[in-house]
Amino acid sequence: MIPFKQHHGPLTAELLREPGRFGLGQVPAGAVPDAVTTSICGFCSTGCRLRLHLKDGEAIGLTPEARYPVNLGMACPKGWEALAVLDAPDRATVPLLREHANGGLRETTWDHAIGTMVSRFKDIQARHGQESLAFISTGQIPCEEMAFLGALAKFGMGMKHGDGNTRQCMATAVAAYKQSFGFDAPPYTYADFEESDVLVFVGANPAIAHPILWQRVLSNRRSPEIVVIDPRRTETAHSATRHIALKPKGDLWLLYALARCIMDEGRIDQQFLNAHTSGFEEFKTFLANYSPEEVEKHTGLTPDAVRALARLVSDPTKRVSWWWTMGVNQSYEGTRTAQAIINLALMTGNMGKPGTGANSITGQCNAMGSRLFSNTTNLLGGHDFTNPAHREKIARLLGMDESRIQRENGWAYDQIIDGIERGDIKGLWIIATNPSHSWINQGRFQTLRDKLEFLVVQDMYSSTETAQVCDLLLPAAGWGEKEGVFINSERRIGAIRQVRKPPGVALSDFRIFRLLANAWGGDLFAEWTSPEAVFRLLTKITEGQPCDISGISGYEMIDAAGGIQWPYPSNGPDPSRERRLFADGRFYTADQRAKFLFDAPAELLPEEPDGKYPFILLTGRGSSSQWHTQTRTAKSSILRKLSPSELYVDIHPSDAARYGISEHDQVEVVSRRGSLMARAWLTPTMQPGQVFLPMHDSEVNRLTHASFDPHSRQPSYKASAVAIRKYKQP
Structure with missing residues (x-):
């Protein structure tokens, strides 16, 4: 049996102590930095601060920030390789347009790309109604871009329905x-x-x-x-x-x-x-x-x-x-x-x-920012679409007519997918996410592509499964190529910095939204001129909310303070570097009391194992060197070396013996929705009757069963019924 730590790659502690031994954090030979800046890592929600070493204004290497209260001089493998993944050959560098349904994607200009998107979306609304457009966003772009997207889509373009991939995790x-x-x-x-x-x-x-x-x-x-x-x-x-x-x-x-x-x-x-x-x-x-x-x-x-x-x-x-x-x-x-x-x-x-x-x-680097500012699950700044006072406040601060703000919540992610299937949604805009890979029971999403009249994907890579089937690809800048703020799991706001130019004619998501706002028409976003200008607007929007950050003057203040946890109101802010909520026992409910909430658990799993599918499939992270669908981490040769080289399935030795499976055998894992091939890893870390697959692989969500929490609409990726059998060459 392969030792536990070898199955999962080098131990994290070893990577933290000696990153250079694994090839991490290497500065090109002969390169001598002439300046240093800092930025928050763009992978997970931990929110580590990195020191970026610059030569002629561009980053050539990085080290973790020792004095930052989050990571205290540490970085995981993904953080060390944050710059490396920006140089991948499959970066989206120019807009690509599919002129004909059966044609390929061809290069076009930004003017033509934006003009086509606006005209096609307006035509869809004219023929199918205002609610025939939707967007699906992300937890991996800064707060300012999330706010711009949500405001543009909902207040400017009239999209009632929009959600983010944070629905899948948070x-x-x-x-x-x-x-x-x-x-x-x-x-x-x-x-x-x-x-x-x-x-x-x-x-x-x-x-x-x-x-x-x-x-x-x-x-x-x-x-x-x-x-x-x-x-x-x-x-x-x-x-x-x-x-x-x-x-x-x-x-x-x-x-x-x-x-x-x-x-x-x-x-x-x-x-x-x-x-x-x-x-x-x-x-x-x-x-x-x-x-x-x-x-x-x-x-x-x-x-x-x-x-x-x-x-x-x-x-x-x-x-x-x-x-x-x-x-x-x-x-x-x-x-x-x-x-x-x-x-x-x-x-x-x-x-x-x-x-x-x-x-x-939290999961993604700015899922917390998405939760407050994306205009999906709530109105900007943690406000409520259904609250008249909140609608009036946001309309006044944004200088627009209150009638632009919808009076009820839009559809959640799964409901948008249902809407596409019914034919209610005809135009879809996907920003920095890859549902063809990540959505539960992915085969269903992939079959819905033909029901959309126009699919726009805005991403930093042209090779994702969703980008490959879109009608229009808008090339976006990635982390390190733009500015803004992230909010980490402990509510700490930290600034990210631009330390290199995007490749080709790719633009920051902020600039893409700026072009779309101009092309759609109206002067609603005249003051949304830069990320920091929008950040200052967001601080005003939060005033009086539990997440009040009206006391933050701008990016320099955030950097100087070592990040700032919300709340940080203009009236009597607490300057402590680390703060927790509810020390006074007062909660945010009407009576300031926390509520005990409960319901009886379900007696059975949504999909119980049976004679044909006897195993329960568990999914989760495979290694500290992989991230989500590996759209970025797979671009790093170092991270690939630190990760399993092929898809594996963990199975208990007693189950393997019962099915005649030996270590490293090629096996087929099958559910009612699909199948995949994987290498068998025999390990007592599993319980009999259960198998485990890492979530990062593009094939895993062929198997997962689509069930949803009734309160959050979040899908359940963790318990599906599967069969496993030794693969026999035909």
Whole structure:
């Protein structure tokens, strides 16, 4: 059997200590920098700051920023290679237009590309109605570009329906926080990783997904208990003090059983509950049916194991923090699972204090910015489309008629896909995302292409699966080729800097939106002249909101402060470098109390395994050197060397023996929706009856079953029924 660490590439700690040994962070021979600037990394939501070493105004190398309160001088493999991926030969360098349905994409000018997009979209609206256009955006462009896109599409071009790929990763956390706290408000600061006595990771694998945050955990000097709740023995579970290997999607049952045990043993913080929460009495009644014995068949855990964990996470002498990511969010009942975590933090008083909290770790570099400023799930600045006072405020600040702002929310991602299938959506604009690869049950999305009259893709690469089938490709600048701000998982705003020119005639997304605004007509965006001008407008828009950043004057202030966590209001801002929310026990609900919210878990998975498809498929990150669909990371020769060289599937040795599968055999993994080929890796990190595939591969979402959380509309990527068999040459 191949050793654990070899299966997943070099250990993260080794990469952090000696990046040069793996070829990372190399400066070209003979190149001598003449200046240095800083920028926030453009991969994950950790938000590391990098020092970019310049020669004649262009970056030639980088090093991590030692004094930044996020990464403290560290960078993961992706950060070290951030510049390398910009030089790929498949960069989109010129607009490409498909003049005829059966023709190929051909080079065109920016004037013709923009003019064609505007005329085709206006024609679609004229023939099919105002709501026949939609857009799907991203969590990987700066706040200023997200705001410009959302305002242009909705207020300027009249698109009611628009969503982002953050729906695939963070919508559950958004819905849970909004319902429980009254606002989308992750309460923590990264210092809490180092200040907790007990850290509980639910469906999270930070050792791979957020390696710098995992190093913060390992820097904790309080000798903490590290608990991982996950069906799979992940890299994080491998290093934890306790691994709770529950059944897939048994998490909600387990969390309710923990709450029941804590309540039965009188380990609740009654003073905190009385002063700062509502709904606990109803929650107590609800818990009557969730004893450890009653949930054992759903969790696979003994009652004694559940009670022992309940005592650990409710110890009044311990600081307990809860952390979750995609294992919770990407679920058909993820919102209530996230709220079950929130409920546990509330009932034990682990909120608003150092080393505590119910803490969602975000995915993409600016998913937090998308959540506040993309105009998709909410009106700019965390406002509400359905609130007349909010509509009036935004219209006044933007100098436009309030009638331009829709009075209800638009469709979510899956509803837009449904709209295409029904024929309601005829024109689609996709910005910096690749749904032909990443959307759940991807075969369905790929079959809908012919139902669109005009598909526009705006991306930095021309080779993505979605770009290959579009009618118009707009070449966009990438990270390092434009300016703006990102917001990281702990609500820290950091600036990114332009350190090189985009290739060919590619433009920043901001400049593309500027061209479209001019071509569409009207003077609504006359003041949207530069990213920093828009940032200053956004600070005004947030005034009075929980995310108020009206006290930030501009990019220089952000840089000088080492990033600024929201809120930072103009009236009495807290200048502390690291701040958590709810220290005063006041939440953002109408009565300033956090709400206990709950529902009964589903008795069955949306797709149960059976005789034909006996395995449960789990998906997740494959290595710290891969990112999402690998659109960027696959462009780095170094990152490719640090990642698995081909698609693999993890399977328990006993299952492999039963099906005659040996180590490294080529196997076929099949679901009701499709199949793929992969190498078998035999590993006891899996439980019998379960298999694992890394999410980055282009074929994996052929298999996934499309089910959705009713509150967040987030798809469930984590539990599909599959079969696996040894491949036999025909």
